[in-house]
Amino acid sequence: MDYLPLHFDVRDRRCLLVGGGQIAIRKANLLLRAGARITVVAPDIDAQLEERLSGDRHQVVRREFRAEDLNDHVLVVSATSDSTVNQTVSKEAQTQCIPVNVVDNPTLCTVIFPAIVDRSPVVVSVSTGGQAPVLTSDIRRRIESLLPEGVVRLARYLGTRRNRLKTVFPDVDQRRRKTTEFLDSPGATAAMGGRDEEADNILLTGDVIRTGEVYIVGAGPGDPDLLTLKALDLMQRCDVVLHDALIDDRVLDRLRRDAEIIYVGKKAGAPSTPQSVINDQLVNLAHAGKRVLRLKGGDPFIFGRGGEEMEALIDAAIPFEIVPGITAGSGCAAYAGIPLTHRDYAQSVRFVTGHPKEGQVDLPWDEMVNDNQTIVFYMGLGGLSSICEQMIAHGRADTTPIALIAKGTTDKQRVLVGTLSDIVEKVRKTDVARPTLTIVGQVVTLASSEQNPHNVKRRGQISVR
Ligand SMILES: C[S@@+](CC[C@H](N)C(=O)[O-])C[C@H]1O[C@@H](n2cnc3c(N)ncnc32)[C@H](O)[C@@H]1O
Structure with missing residues (x-):
C-alpha cells in the first residue's frame, strides 16, 4: 500500500489554505463540509472565497505565506500556481510534522485527497495514489451509481440503535452476526425507507424473521445502461429472479452472481408460463422468506401485467414495491x-x-x-x-x-x-x-x-x- 487511508476529523480544528484562486475555493469548500476552521493566506484572494470565509470561525490573511502561519494548524493545503511557494509550504510543514497537501504535486505531499462518494455518514474514498486522477474519478462515479440514497438512512438508523443492540446482544460476535444478517434481511430495506419500527422488529429481536418480499421492477427496453439505479441495486440484493423473454442477456449479466434465475417468458408461438403460475410463484417464494425480483421488460405498468401481479401480492399480504422502468x-x-x-x-x-x-x-x-x-x-x-x-x-x-x-x-x-x-x-x-x-x-x-x-x-x- 502506498498510502495509509484515514478519515481525518477536522471539525472545529484549524486548517491552513495557501492560495486564493479557483483551486483554493474547491479545497475550501471541502474543508468547510468537514467543519474545519480555515485560515487562508495569499496576496490575492478571490472575492467569492473571502465571502465564504467571512465570520469569526475563519481568518483571511492577504500577504505571502510565512512559516509561522503553520502554528496551531492541524493540516495545510497549498493551492497556488507558484512552485517556489508550494515547495516552501511543503518543506516547512514537514519540518513541523504537519500533514501537507500540495495540489497536483504528489511529490510535495504527505497526504493526498481521495475522490469521495459522500452519503454522510457513509463516505467512500477512492485513490490511485495520485497516479491516475481520471481513473480515480471514473471509479468514484461507478461507486456513486451503486450506492442507493437509502444508505444514508440505514447508517443513521444503525448509529441510533448501537446502544440498544449492545443491551440485547452483549456478546460482540453475536452482535456482529445479527447485524450482518439484518443487512441482508427486509429490515435493511425497511430502515432505508424510514420504516424504523419494522426494522426494529428484525434487528432487536432474537432471530431474523425472514418475511420475504417482492420487487416488481422495470428493466427498460434492452440497453443495460437504461436500468435505473434502484433496479441495479435490487438486482444485486435479490435471492431469486423471475424474468421475461424481453430481458436482454446484458441486463441479466448484472444480476447478483448467486441469485437463482427463473425464466417465465411468454414468446409468441412458443410454450409460455401462464400468468396465474407466475403469480403463484411470486407468492410462494415470498412465503419461503425470499427476496424476490420480478424483472419485466420496459415498465411493469405499461402493457406488462404488473397490475395483475400486484393484485396477487395484495391478496396474499406479501410486502412489495413497484419500480418503474423506461418503457419500450x-x-x-x-x-x-x-x-x-x-x-x-x-x-x-x-x-x-x-x-x-x-x-x-x-x-x-x-x-x-x-x-x-x-x-x-x-x-x-x-x-x-x-x-x-x-x-x-x-x-x-x-x-x-x-x-x-x-x-x-x-x-x-x-x-x-x-x-x-x-x-x-x-x-x-x-x-x-x-x-x-x-x-x-x-x-x-x-x-x-x-x-x-x-x-x-x-x-x-x-x-x-
Ligand atoms: C407485452 S409488451 C411489454 C411492454 C413493456 N412493459 C414496456 O413497457 O416496454 C411487449 C411489446 O413491447 C414492445 N417492445 C418491448 N421491448 C422492445 C424493444 N427493445 N424493441 C422493440 N419493441 C419492444 C414490442 O412491441 C413487444 O411486442
Whole structure:
C-alpha cells in the first residue's frame, strides 16, 4: 500500500489554505463540509472565497505565506500556481510534522485527497495514489451509481440503535452476526425507507424473521445502461429472479452472481408460463422468506401485467414495491431519434396494444386518425398490415410516416422507415428480428433529419429507408 487511508476529523480544528484562486475555493469548500476552521493566506484572494470565509470561525490573511502561519494548524493545503511557494509550504510543514497537501504535486505531499462518494455518514474514498486522477474519478462515479440514497438512512438508523443492540446482544460476535444478517434481511430495506419500527422488529429481536418480499421492477427496453439505479441495486440484493423473454442477456449479466434465475417468458408461438403460475410463484417464494425480483421488460405498468401481479401480492399480504422502468415506446423512440411529441407535428401521443386475430387488430381506429397525434403500437409484426389498412380506411393519409423499430436500444437495433402505404412491402423484403414496435405520425420524419443528433446513421445503427 502506498498510502495509509484515514478519515481525518477536522471539525472545529484549524486548517491552513495557501492560495486564493479557483483551486483554493474547491479545497475550501471541502474543508468547510468537514467543519474545519480555515485560515487562508495569499496576496490575492478571490472575492467569492473571502465571502465564504467571512465570520469569526475563519481568518483571511492577504500577504505571502510565512512559516509561522503553520502554528496551531492541524493540516495545510497549498493551492497556488507558484512552485517556489508550494515547495516552501511543503518543506516547512514537514519540518513541523504537519500533514501537507500540495495540489497536483504528489511529490510535495504527505497526504493526498481521495475522490469521495459522500452519503454522510457513509463516505467512500477512492485513490490511485495520485497516479491516475481520471481513473480515480471514473471509479468514484461507478461507486456513486451503486450506492442507493437509502444508505444514508440505514447508517443513521444503525448509529441510533448501537446502544440498544449492545443491551440485547452483549456478546460482540453475536452482535456482529445479527447485524450482518439484518443487512441482508427486509429490515435493511425497511430502515432505508424510514420504516424504523419494522426494522426494529428484525434487528432487536432474537432471530431474523425472514418475511420475504417482492420487487416488481422495470428493466427498460434492452440497453443495460437504461436500468435505473434502484433496479441495479435490487438486482444485486435479490435471492431469486423471475424474468421475461424481453430481458436482454446484458441486463441479466448484472444480476447478483448467486441469485437463482427463473425464466417465465411468454414468446409468441412458443410454450409460455401462464400468468396465474407466475403469480403463484411470486407468492410462494415470498412465503419461503425470499427476496424476490420480478424483472419485466420496459415498465411493469405499461402493457406488462404488473397490475395483475400486484393484485396477487395484495391478496396474499406479501410486502412489495413497484419500480418503474423506461418503457419500450420512449426508449426505442429516443434511440431512433424520433421525438414522440413536437410542437410542430404532434401535440399528443398514444400507447396502444392489441392482439391480431386472423391478421386483424380490433382497436378504436376512429380515435387514432388525427394527424397531430403520434401512435405507438406495442405489437409484433403480425399486426402491421392491419394497422396500416385500418388507419388508411379510417381517414389517415396513406403518406403518413411510419417507423418499425426492431430490438430497440440494443446493439442490434434496426429502424425501418416508410409510409402507411409502403412499409409492409419494405418489411417483407427485410429480415426483421423480434421484438418490434411501430410508431406512426409526422414525428417519424425527424428520424432522418441530418440535424438530428440521434440520426440513426450517426449512432451506427442499420437503417432501411
Ligand atoms: C407485452 S409488451 C411489454 C411492454 C413493456 N412493459 C414496456 O413497457 O416496454 C411487449 C411489446 O413491447 C414492445 N417492445 C418491448 N421491448 C422492445 C424493444 N427493445 N424493441 C422493440 N419493441 C419492444 C414490442 O412491441 C413487444 O411486442
